[in-house]
Structure formats: C-alpha cells, structure tokens
Amino acid sequence: MQSALAELESTYFTLQNQIGLLTTACQTDAQRNDLITKFVCARSNYWSCVNKAFHDDDPEVVSLTTQLNVANAKLKVAVAQMGDIKTTLDNITQAVTIGATLAAKVITL
Amino acid sequence: MTHFRVVTPRIYRRAIAAATMLLCLLASGGCKTSDDAAAAATQLTATAKSLTDYYSALETMLTESDQLNTVQEVLYGIPYDAPTKAVIADTKAEMHKRAELAKALSELAQSFAKLTSATSSTDAANSASSLETEVESLNLTQSKLSDNERSLMKLAIGQVVTAIQEHKEREAARGIDQFTVALSNFFAKEESDYQSIGDQYAVVSHSLAVTLLQRGQTDPSGFFKVALDPYGLTPEVSDPTLKAKIGKIAEQQADQKAADLQTAQKLADAEMEKSLKTMADRIHLVATGKPMELRIPPVTVANVEKWASQFIALIPSTTTGTN
Numbered sequence: 330m331q332s333a334l335a336e337l338e339s340t341y342f343t344l345q346n347q348i349g350l351l352t353t354a355c356q357t358d359a360q361r362n363d364l365i366t367k368f369v370c371a372r373s374n375y376w377s378c379v380n381k382a383f384h385d386d387d388p389e390v391v392s393l394t395t396q397l398n399v400a401n402a403k404l405k406v407a408v409a410q411m412g413d414i415k416t417t418l419d420n421i422t423q424a425v426t427i428g429a430t431l432a433a434k435v436i437t438l
Numbered sequence: 439m440t441h442f443r444v445v446t447p448r449i450y451r452r453a454i455a456a457a458t459m460l461l462c463l464l465a466s467g468g469c470k471t472s473d474d475a476a477a478a479a480t481q482l483t484a485t486a487k488s489l490t491d492y493y494s495a496l497e498t499m500l501t502e503s504d505q506l507n508t509v510q511e512v513l514y515g516i517p518y519d520a521p522t523k524a525v526i527a528d529t530k531a532e533m534h535k536r537a538e539l540a541k542a543l544s545e546l547a548q549s550f551a552k553l554t555s556a557t558s559s560t561d562a563a564n565s566a567s568s569l570e571t572e573v574e575s576l577n578l579t580q581s582k583l584s585d586n587e588r589s590l591m592k593l594a595i596g597q598v599v600t601a602i603q604e605h606k607e608r609e610a611a612r613g614i615d616q617f618t619v620a621l622s623n624f625f626a627k628e629e630s631d632y633q634s635i636g637d638q639y640a641v642v643s644h645s646l647a648v649t650l651l652q653r654g655q656t657d658p659s660g661f662f663k664v665a666l667d668p669y670g671l672t673p674e675v676s677d678p679t680l681k682a683k684i685g686k687i688a689e690q691q692a693d694q695k696a697a698d699l700q701t702a703q704k705l706a707d708a709e710m711e712k713s714l715k716t717m718a719d720r721i722h723l724v725a726t727g728k729p730m731e732l733r734i735p736p737v738t739v740a741n742v743e744k745w746a747s748q749f750i751a752l753i754p755s756t757t758t759g760t761n
Contacts, residue, residue: 338634342641349649352514365516372507375638376525380532380631382579436579 333383336397340424341375344368347408354414367425374432381435393431400424474730475607478721479551485717486544488739492710493537495749499639500530506642539572550610562602566595582627591620611725618721622714629707636703644696651685658684706745709738
C-alpha cells in the first residue's frame, strides 16, 4: 500500500518543482489566483500530516490514498507536458481536493 | 631445623603465588565486565551525541523551510498561511525535544561510565530526570509510541538510576538496554517523516534557486573567482552571453546539489538507525554478562556526524533554541 504522507508529499512536490512555469503558464488573474490557492492547500495538506500518523487499516484512508496516487500520476503528466493550462488546473484541483479529504483523516492528538 | 626454615617459606611463597594467580583470574573476570560496561557507555555517549546532532540538523532544516516559504511569498506572491507556519514551528519544537532527549541519554551514559565515582548517583539522577521529562513531553500518536512503550521507557530510566545509585553495573545495563531498544524502534517508526522533512527542504530550496537563476537574479561573478583570486583580481561579469552560460552551469549544479542532499540524508537516516541498533545489541551483551568484542563506537556514527555538520554550521543558534 502507498503511504498517505508520500502521496500528499508527491502532490506538493510536483507543484513546487514547477511553480515557476505554472505561474507563467496562467493566462488570466483568475487562473493564477486559483493556482496559488491550490498550491497553498497542497502545502498545508502535506505539513498537517508530517510527523503524524494515519489509521492504515481505515478503508477510507486506503481508498483515498489509492485515489490520490492515481490523481498524482495524472498531475505529473499534465505538469510535465504543460499543455492546456485549464486542463492542468483541473488536474491540480482534483489531486488537491482528494489530498484535503485525506489530510483531514490524520490522527490528531 | 635449617631444612624446615628453608622449605616452609617456599611453601608459603607457592601458596601466595597461587592465591595471587587466583585473585588475578577473578579480578580479570570482574574487571572484564567493568571494561565492557565502560566501553559500552562511551560508545552510547558517542551514538547519543550523533543522535543529538541528527535532530539538530532537522531543526535547522525546519528553520530554513520557514524562511524559504517567506522567500516564496516574495518571489511568487504565494501567501505563507499562518496554520502552515504554526505547524512548521510545532514540528521544529518536536525535533528539538528529540535532540534534548538524545542529549540527556548521552549524559546518563556518562554517569554509567563513572559508575563507581562519588558523583555518579547525583549525575545519573539529574540526567534521568531530564530524560524522563523529554520522553513525557513527546507529542506522539499511539502508533508511534504507545502509552505502554512510553511507560516502559520511563521504568527503564528509573531502573538505571536505582542501579547506578547502588553501583550495580549489570542492573543499570539492563535498564539502558530496554531504553535503547525502545529508542531504536521509535527512531525506525519516525524515519520516513525525517526523510520527508529533508526532501521538502531540498525540493523547495532547489525550486527557488532555479527560479532566481532563470530570472537572472543571481550574481555569477563567483564562478570566475578560481581564475582571478591567485592574481588578486575581482570578477565583474557584464556580458549577457557569459551570464547565461554560467546560469546554465549553476542550474545543473543546483540540480545535482538537491539530489545529493536527498541521497545524503537517506544514507544518514539509515546509518543512524543502524548505529542505534548496534548500540542496543552491545548494551544487551553487557546486560546479559556476555563479552563485548568491539570497543569502538559504531563506524556508522561518523557518517551521521558528517551529514549533520553541514546543517549545524548553517545556523548555529538554532541548535539550542526551539523557535
């Protein structure tokens, strides 16, 4: 099974690695604002789960981790190809939304 | 009479010689365990020192990460949100607690090494008290350190102090044995988090460095210092073509450096875990009265020290404070 933290890390790192190109690719202020909002969310999802733990046997955590793994694979391709920015932003939204649901499952002390 | 006067001392001499040999054998047996205990304590001190440096390096990386997010805010206009800032500060404080725990363990190990000295009891009680406080303060989920494991660690510390106060070497070793095993397991459970902290530091710093290079916001003059320094000349690069060429080389160097940072930490993590396991095994030998063949600290400790030193040198003040 993939690690939940590793998947949240993957979303954040993919965006961080290409943030310069992504901001340049945005054609409107609305797209740029959307990108920034999603980036902040991805970073927050990651940090809220570092040095914490998940219930690995929780079926919802397992399912969300798998879903995020698939979304991250699509995101990596979209960001690497950097084709249509709208499609790329859709891929970002999908991964970050799943990530937020997964991060909410982290065990709080 | 003369005959008896000569023989009797010879018998005495033989008896004295035999007794001395027996005493030496007994003494060497007793001293052997003490030597092993002293060696184990010295090794544990060195390993705990490396663990302190390891956690201090993570603390430094978290300080840097906090600053990198501020740089990112300026560079891309990405807001550095307060909750993320708070989580990074909390994570840093947690790493500081672990560094303090390792420091207290190092001090306890030193008390164990001086088991027979007059001050060992007081020293042990003080360092054990610090160690207990740090174990109690760790903010962890049950999956990383259960209440039972935490209680066992505290019980082991208590056992070490009592044994040191009573100068009972093997009992003290048993307590340290239990503690080091628990610590080694705890490190292994958190290792992926430590690696992740290092990876994010490399990814974010690399991303920002490359952007600054691509935007021409770095001074490439340093590249030529190697050619000009021997002649006391100062570089002043103004040719855009030359600047672009250096920029490309600098980008490749940044790529390599980021990859090296991640690889080096992966190695340091593995080496630290290996050192802790090695130490737990060696302390176990002392605790169970078996001879310890190796008297030097685990060789892997040196690699951890080397890795940690680059971060500790970066911001010396962060190694002593939490925020």
